[in-house]
Amino acid sequence: MKPVEQYWNPVLETLPREKLQRLQxxxxxxxxxxxxxxxxxxxxxxxxxGLEPGDIKTFDDISKVPKMEKSMMKGVQGxxxxxxxxxxxxxxxxxxxxxxxxxxxxxxxxxxxxxxxWEGGVEAYCYALYAQGYRNSDRIFVPFGYNIFIxxxxxxxxxxxLGCEVIPGGxxxxxxxxxxxxxxxxxxxxxxPTYVLGMAETARxxxxxxxxDLYIKKITCAGEPGACIPAxxxxxxxxxxxxxxxxxxxxxxxxxxWECQHQCGLHANEAFYLAEIEDIDTGEIITEPGRxxxxxxxxxxxxxxxxxxxxxxxxxxxxxxxxxxxxxxFRLLRGGVMGRADTITKVKGVLLAPASIEEVVRGIxxxxxxxxxxxxxxxxxxxxxxxVELTSGQERNVDAIKARLVDQLRVKTGLGYNLExxxxxxxxxxxxxxxxxxxxxxxx
Numbered sequence: 001m002k003p004v005e006q007y008w009n010p011v012l013e014t015l016p017r018e019k020l021q022r023l024q025x026x027x028x029x030x031x032x033x034x035x036x037x038x039x040x041x042x043x044x045x046x047x048x049x050g051l052e053p054g055d056i057k058t059f060d061d062i063s064k065v066p067k068m069e070k071s072m073m074k075g076v077q078g079x080x081x082x083x084x085x086x087x088x089x090x091x092x093x094x095x096x097x098x099x100x101x102x103x104x105x106x107x108x109x110x111x112x113x114x115x116x117x118w119e120g121g122v123e124a125y126c127y128a129l130y131a132q133g134y135r136n137s138d139r140i141f142v143p144f145g146y147n148i149f150i151x152x153x154x155x156x157x158x159x160x161x162l163g164c165e166v167i168p169g170g171x172x173x174x175x176x177x178x179x180x181x182x183x184x185x186x187x188x189x190x191x192x193p194t195y196v197l198g199m200a201e202t203a204r205x206x207x208x209x210x211x212x213d214l215y216i217k218k219i220t221c222a223g224e225p226g227a228c229i230p231a232x233x234x235x236x237x238x239x240x241x242x243x244x245x246x247x248x249x250x251x252x253x254x255x256x257x258w259e260c261q262h263q264c265g266l267h268a269n270e271a272f273y274l275a276e277i278e279d280i281d282t283g284e285i286i287t288e289p290g291r292x293x294x295x296x297x298x299x300x301x302x303x304x305x306x307x308x309x310x311x312x313x314x315x316x317x318x319x320x321x322x323x324x325x326x327x328x329x330f331r332l333l334r335g336g337v338m339g340r341a342d343t344i345t346k347v348k349g350v351l352l353a354p355a356s357i358e359e360v361v362r363g364i365x366x367x368x369x370x371x372x373x374x375x376x377x378x379x380x381x382x383x384x385x386x387x388v389e390l391t392s393g394q395e396r397n398v399d400a401i402k403a404r405l406v407d408q409l410r411v412k413t414g415l416g417y418n419l420e421x422x423x424x425x426x427x428x429x430x431x432x433x434x435x436x437x438x439x440x441x442x443x444x
Contacts, residue, residue, distance in 0.1 A: 228336025
């Protein structure tokens, strides 16, 4: 493959860092001015901070711009122009696409896009799929119940833009999807890590071994951490005989980060987004690798409902790798999205990231893909219970498995757990985003 054939947009993906940062500054200035002049919400936010468009002259000036977050978006919804409120920056008649968040943390966020916004989001996703080896010879299967959630809509349309043949899984159940993938010899698919593993389990019950009997060679995962967790990625790749790539995004932001074929971390798509990492405690902007913080992100090209310095609460860190082997100049994030600031919690005085538990459980082959974590409180003491499933035939080895599990959990998380071993198939299964971590302390 010629070097230029690795890139969907070879100019922007290999732009020298100095030129890329100049482009980002110019794009930030443009979207800041647009929001200030066209959105009453943003105009009020920036005026109260004493900022006008002409005040953003350098990269350092960007940190002066107030952040916005999901609660602020919820606060303006349900008002005119209905239902988006005064965050809307285009006439309502120019809104052509509606999506909303899943609402798992309360009231959903309504997302308005113009046709230009939607096309820009699809273009950003093309960068990801092309970097992962998707070409017009691929036949993509989308095992997704198409609805008002963004999920894999952009995956579908980016695949079409690349010239791939796209098969929508729609209302088919899991068994029917597997049979259709087999019948049509689909070569790629996109799903959450939970569903990728769940489909493999269902296929085996049908007498179909995905790695042997299906034709999938590329899987793009999104919607939850997992594809950047080595143990979970290995389980998926072994089950399907395919390469698994991580992809990060959300309804409010769009699809801002992706892995390339070298799988050495997420590329922040810096042609379309400005990703900043903020120290959770101090608010300091982190520019050096190896320090975790929460992502504050700006979408440069979303005009109907701008997303400027949005506090995503995603926990990320810059990679120490200066440049990926693929030759792209976009910065890398080590380990992908490691969790959310509102799910990383203190248990027994120790900060706990649920992804660390996943890495341990999925790294022990005698345990199934499923697990459940319950955090409770008795008096002043925290208790953490981990429920796991033994794979078939491992019941007699439970003591050895338990010893390994205790040891790895202590090393990876610094905590002790009440361990419960359950029979295979008895813990909950999920088709979409899994809800395996449950902090019940505030309910007691």
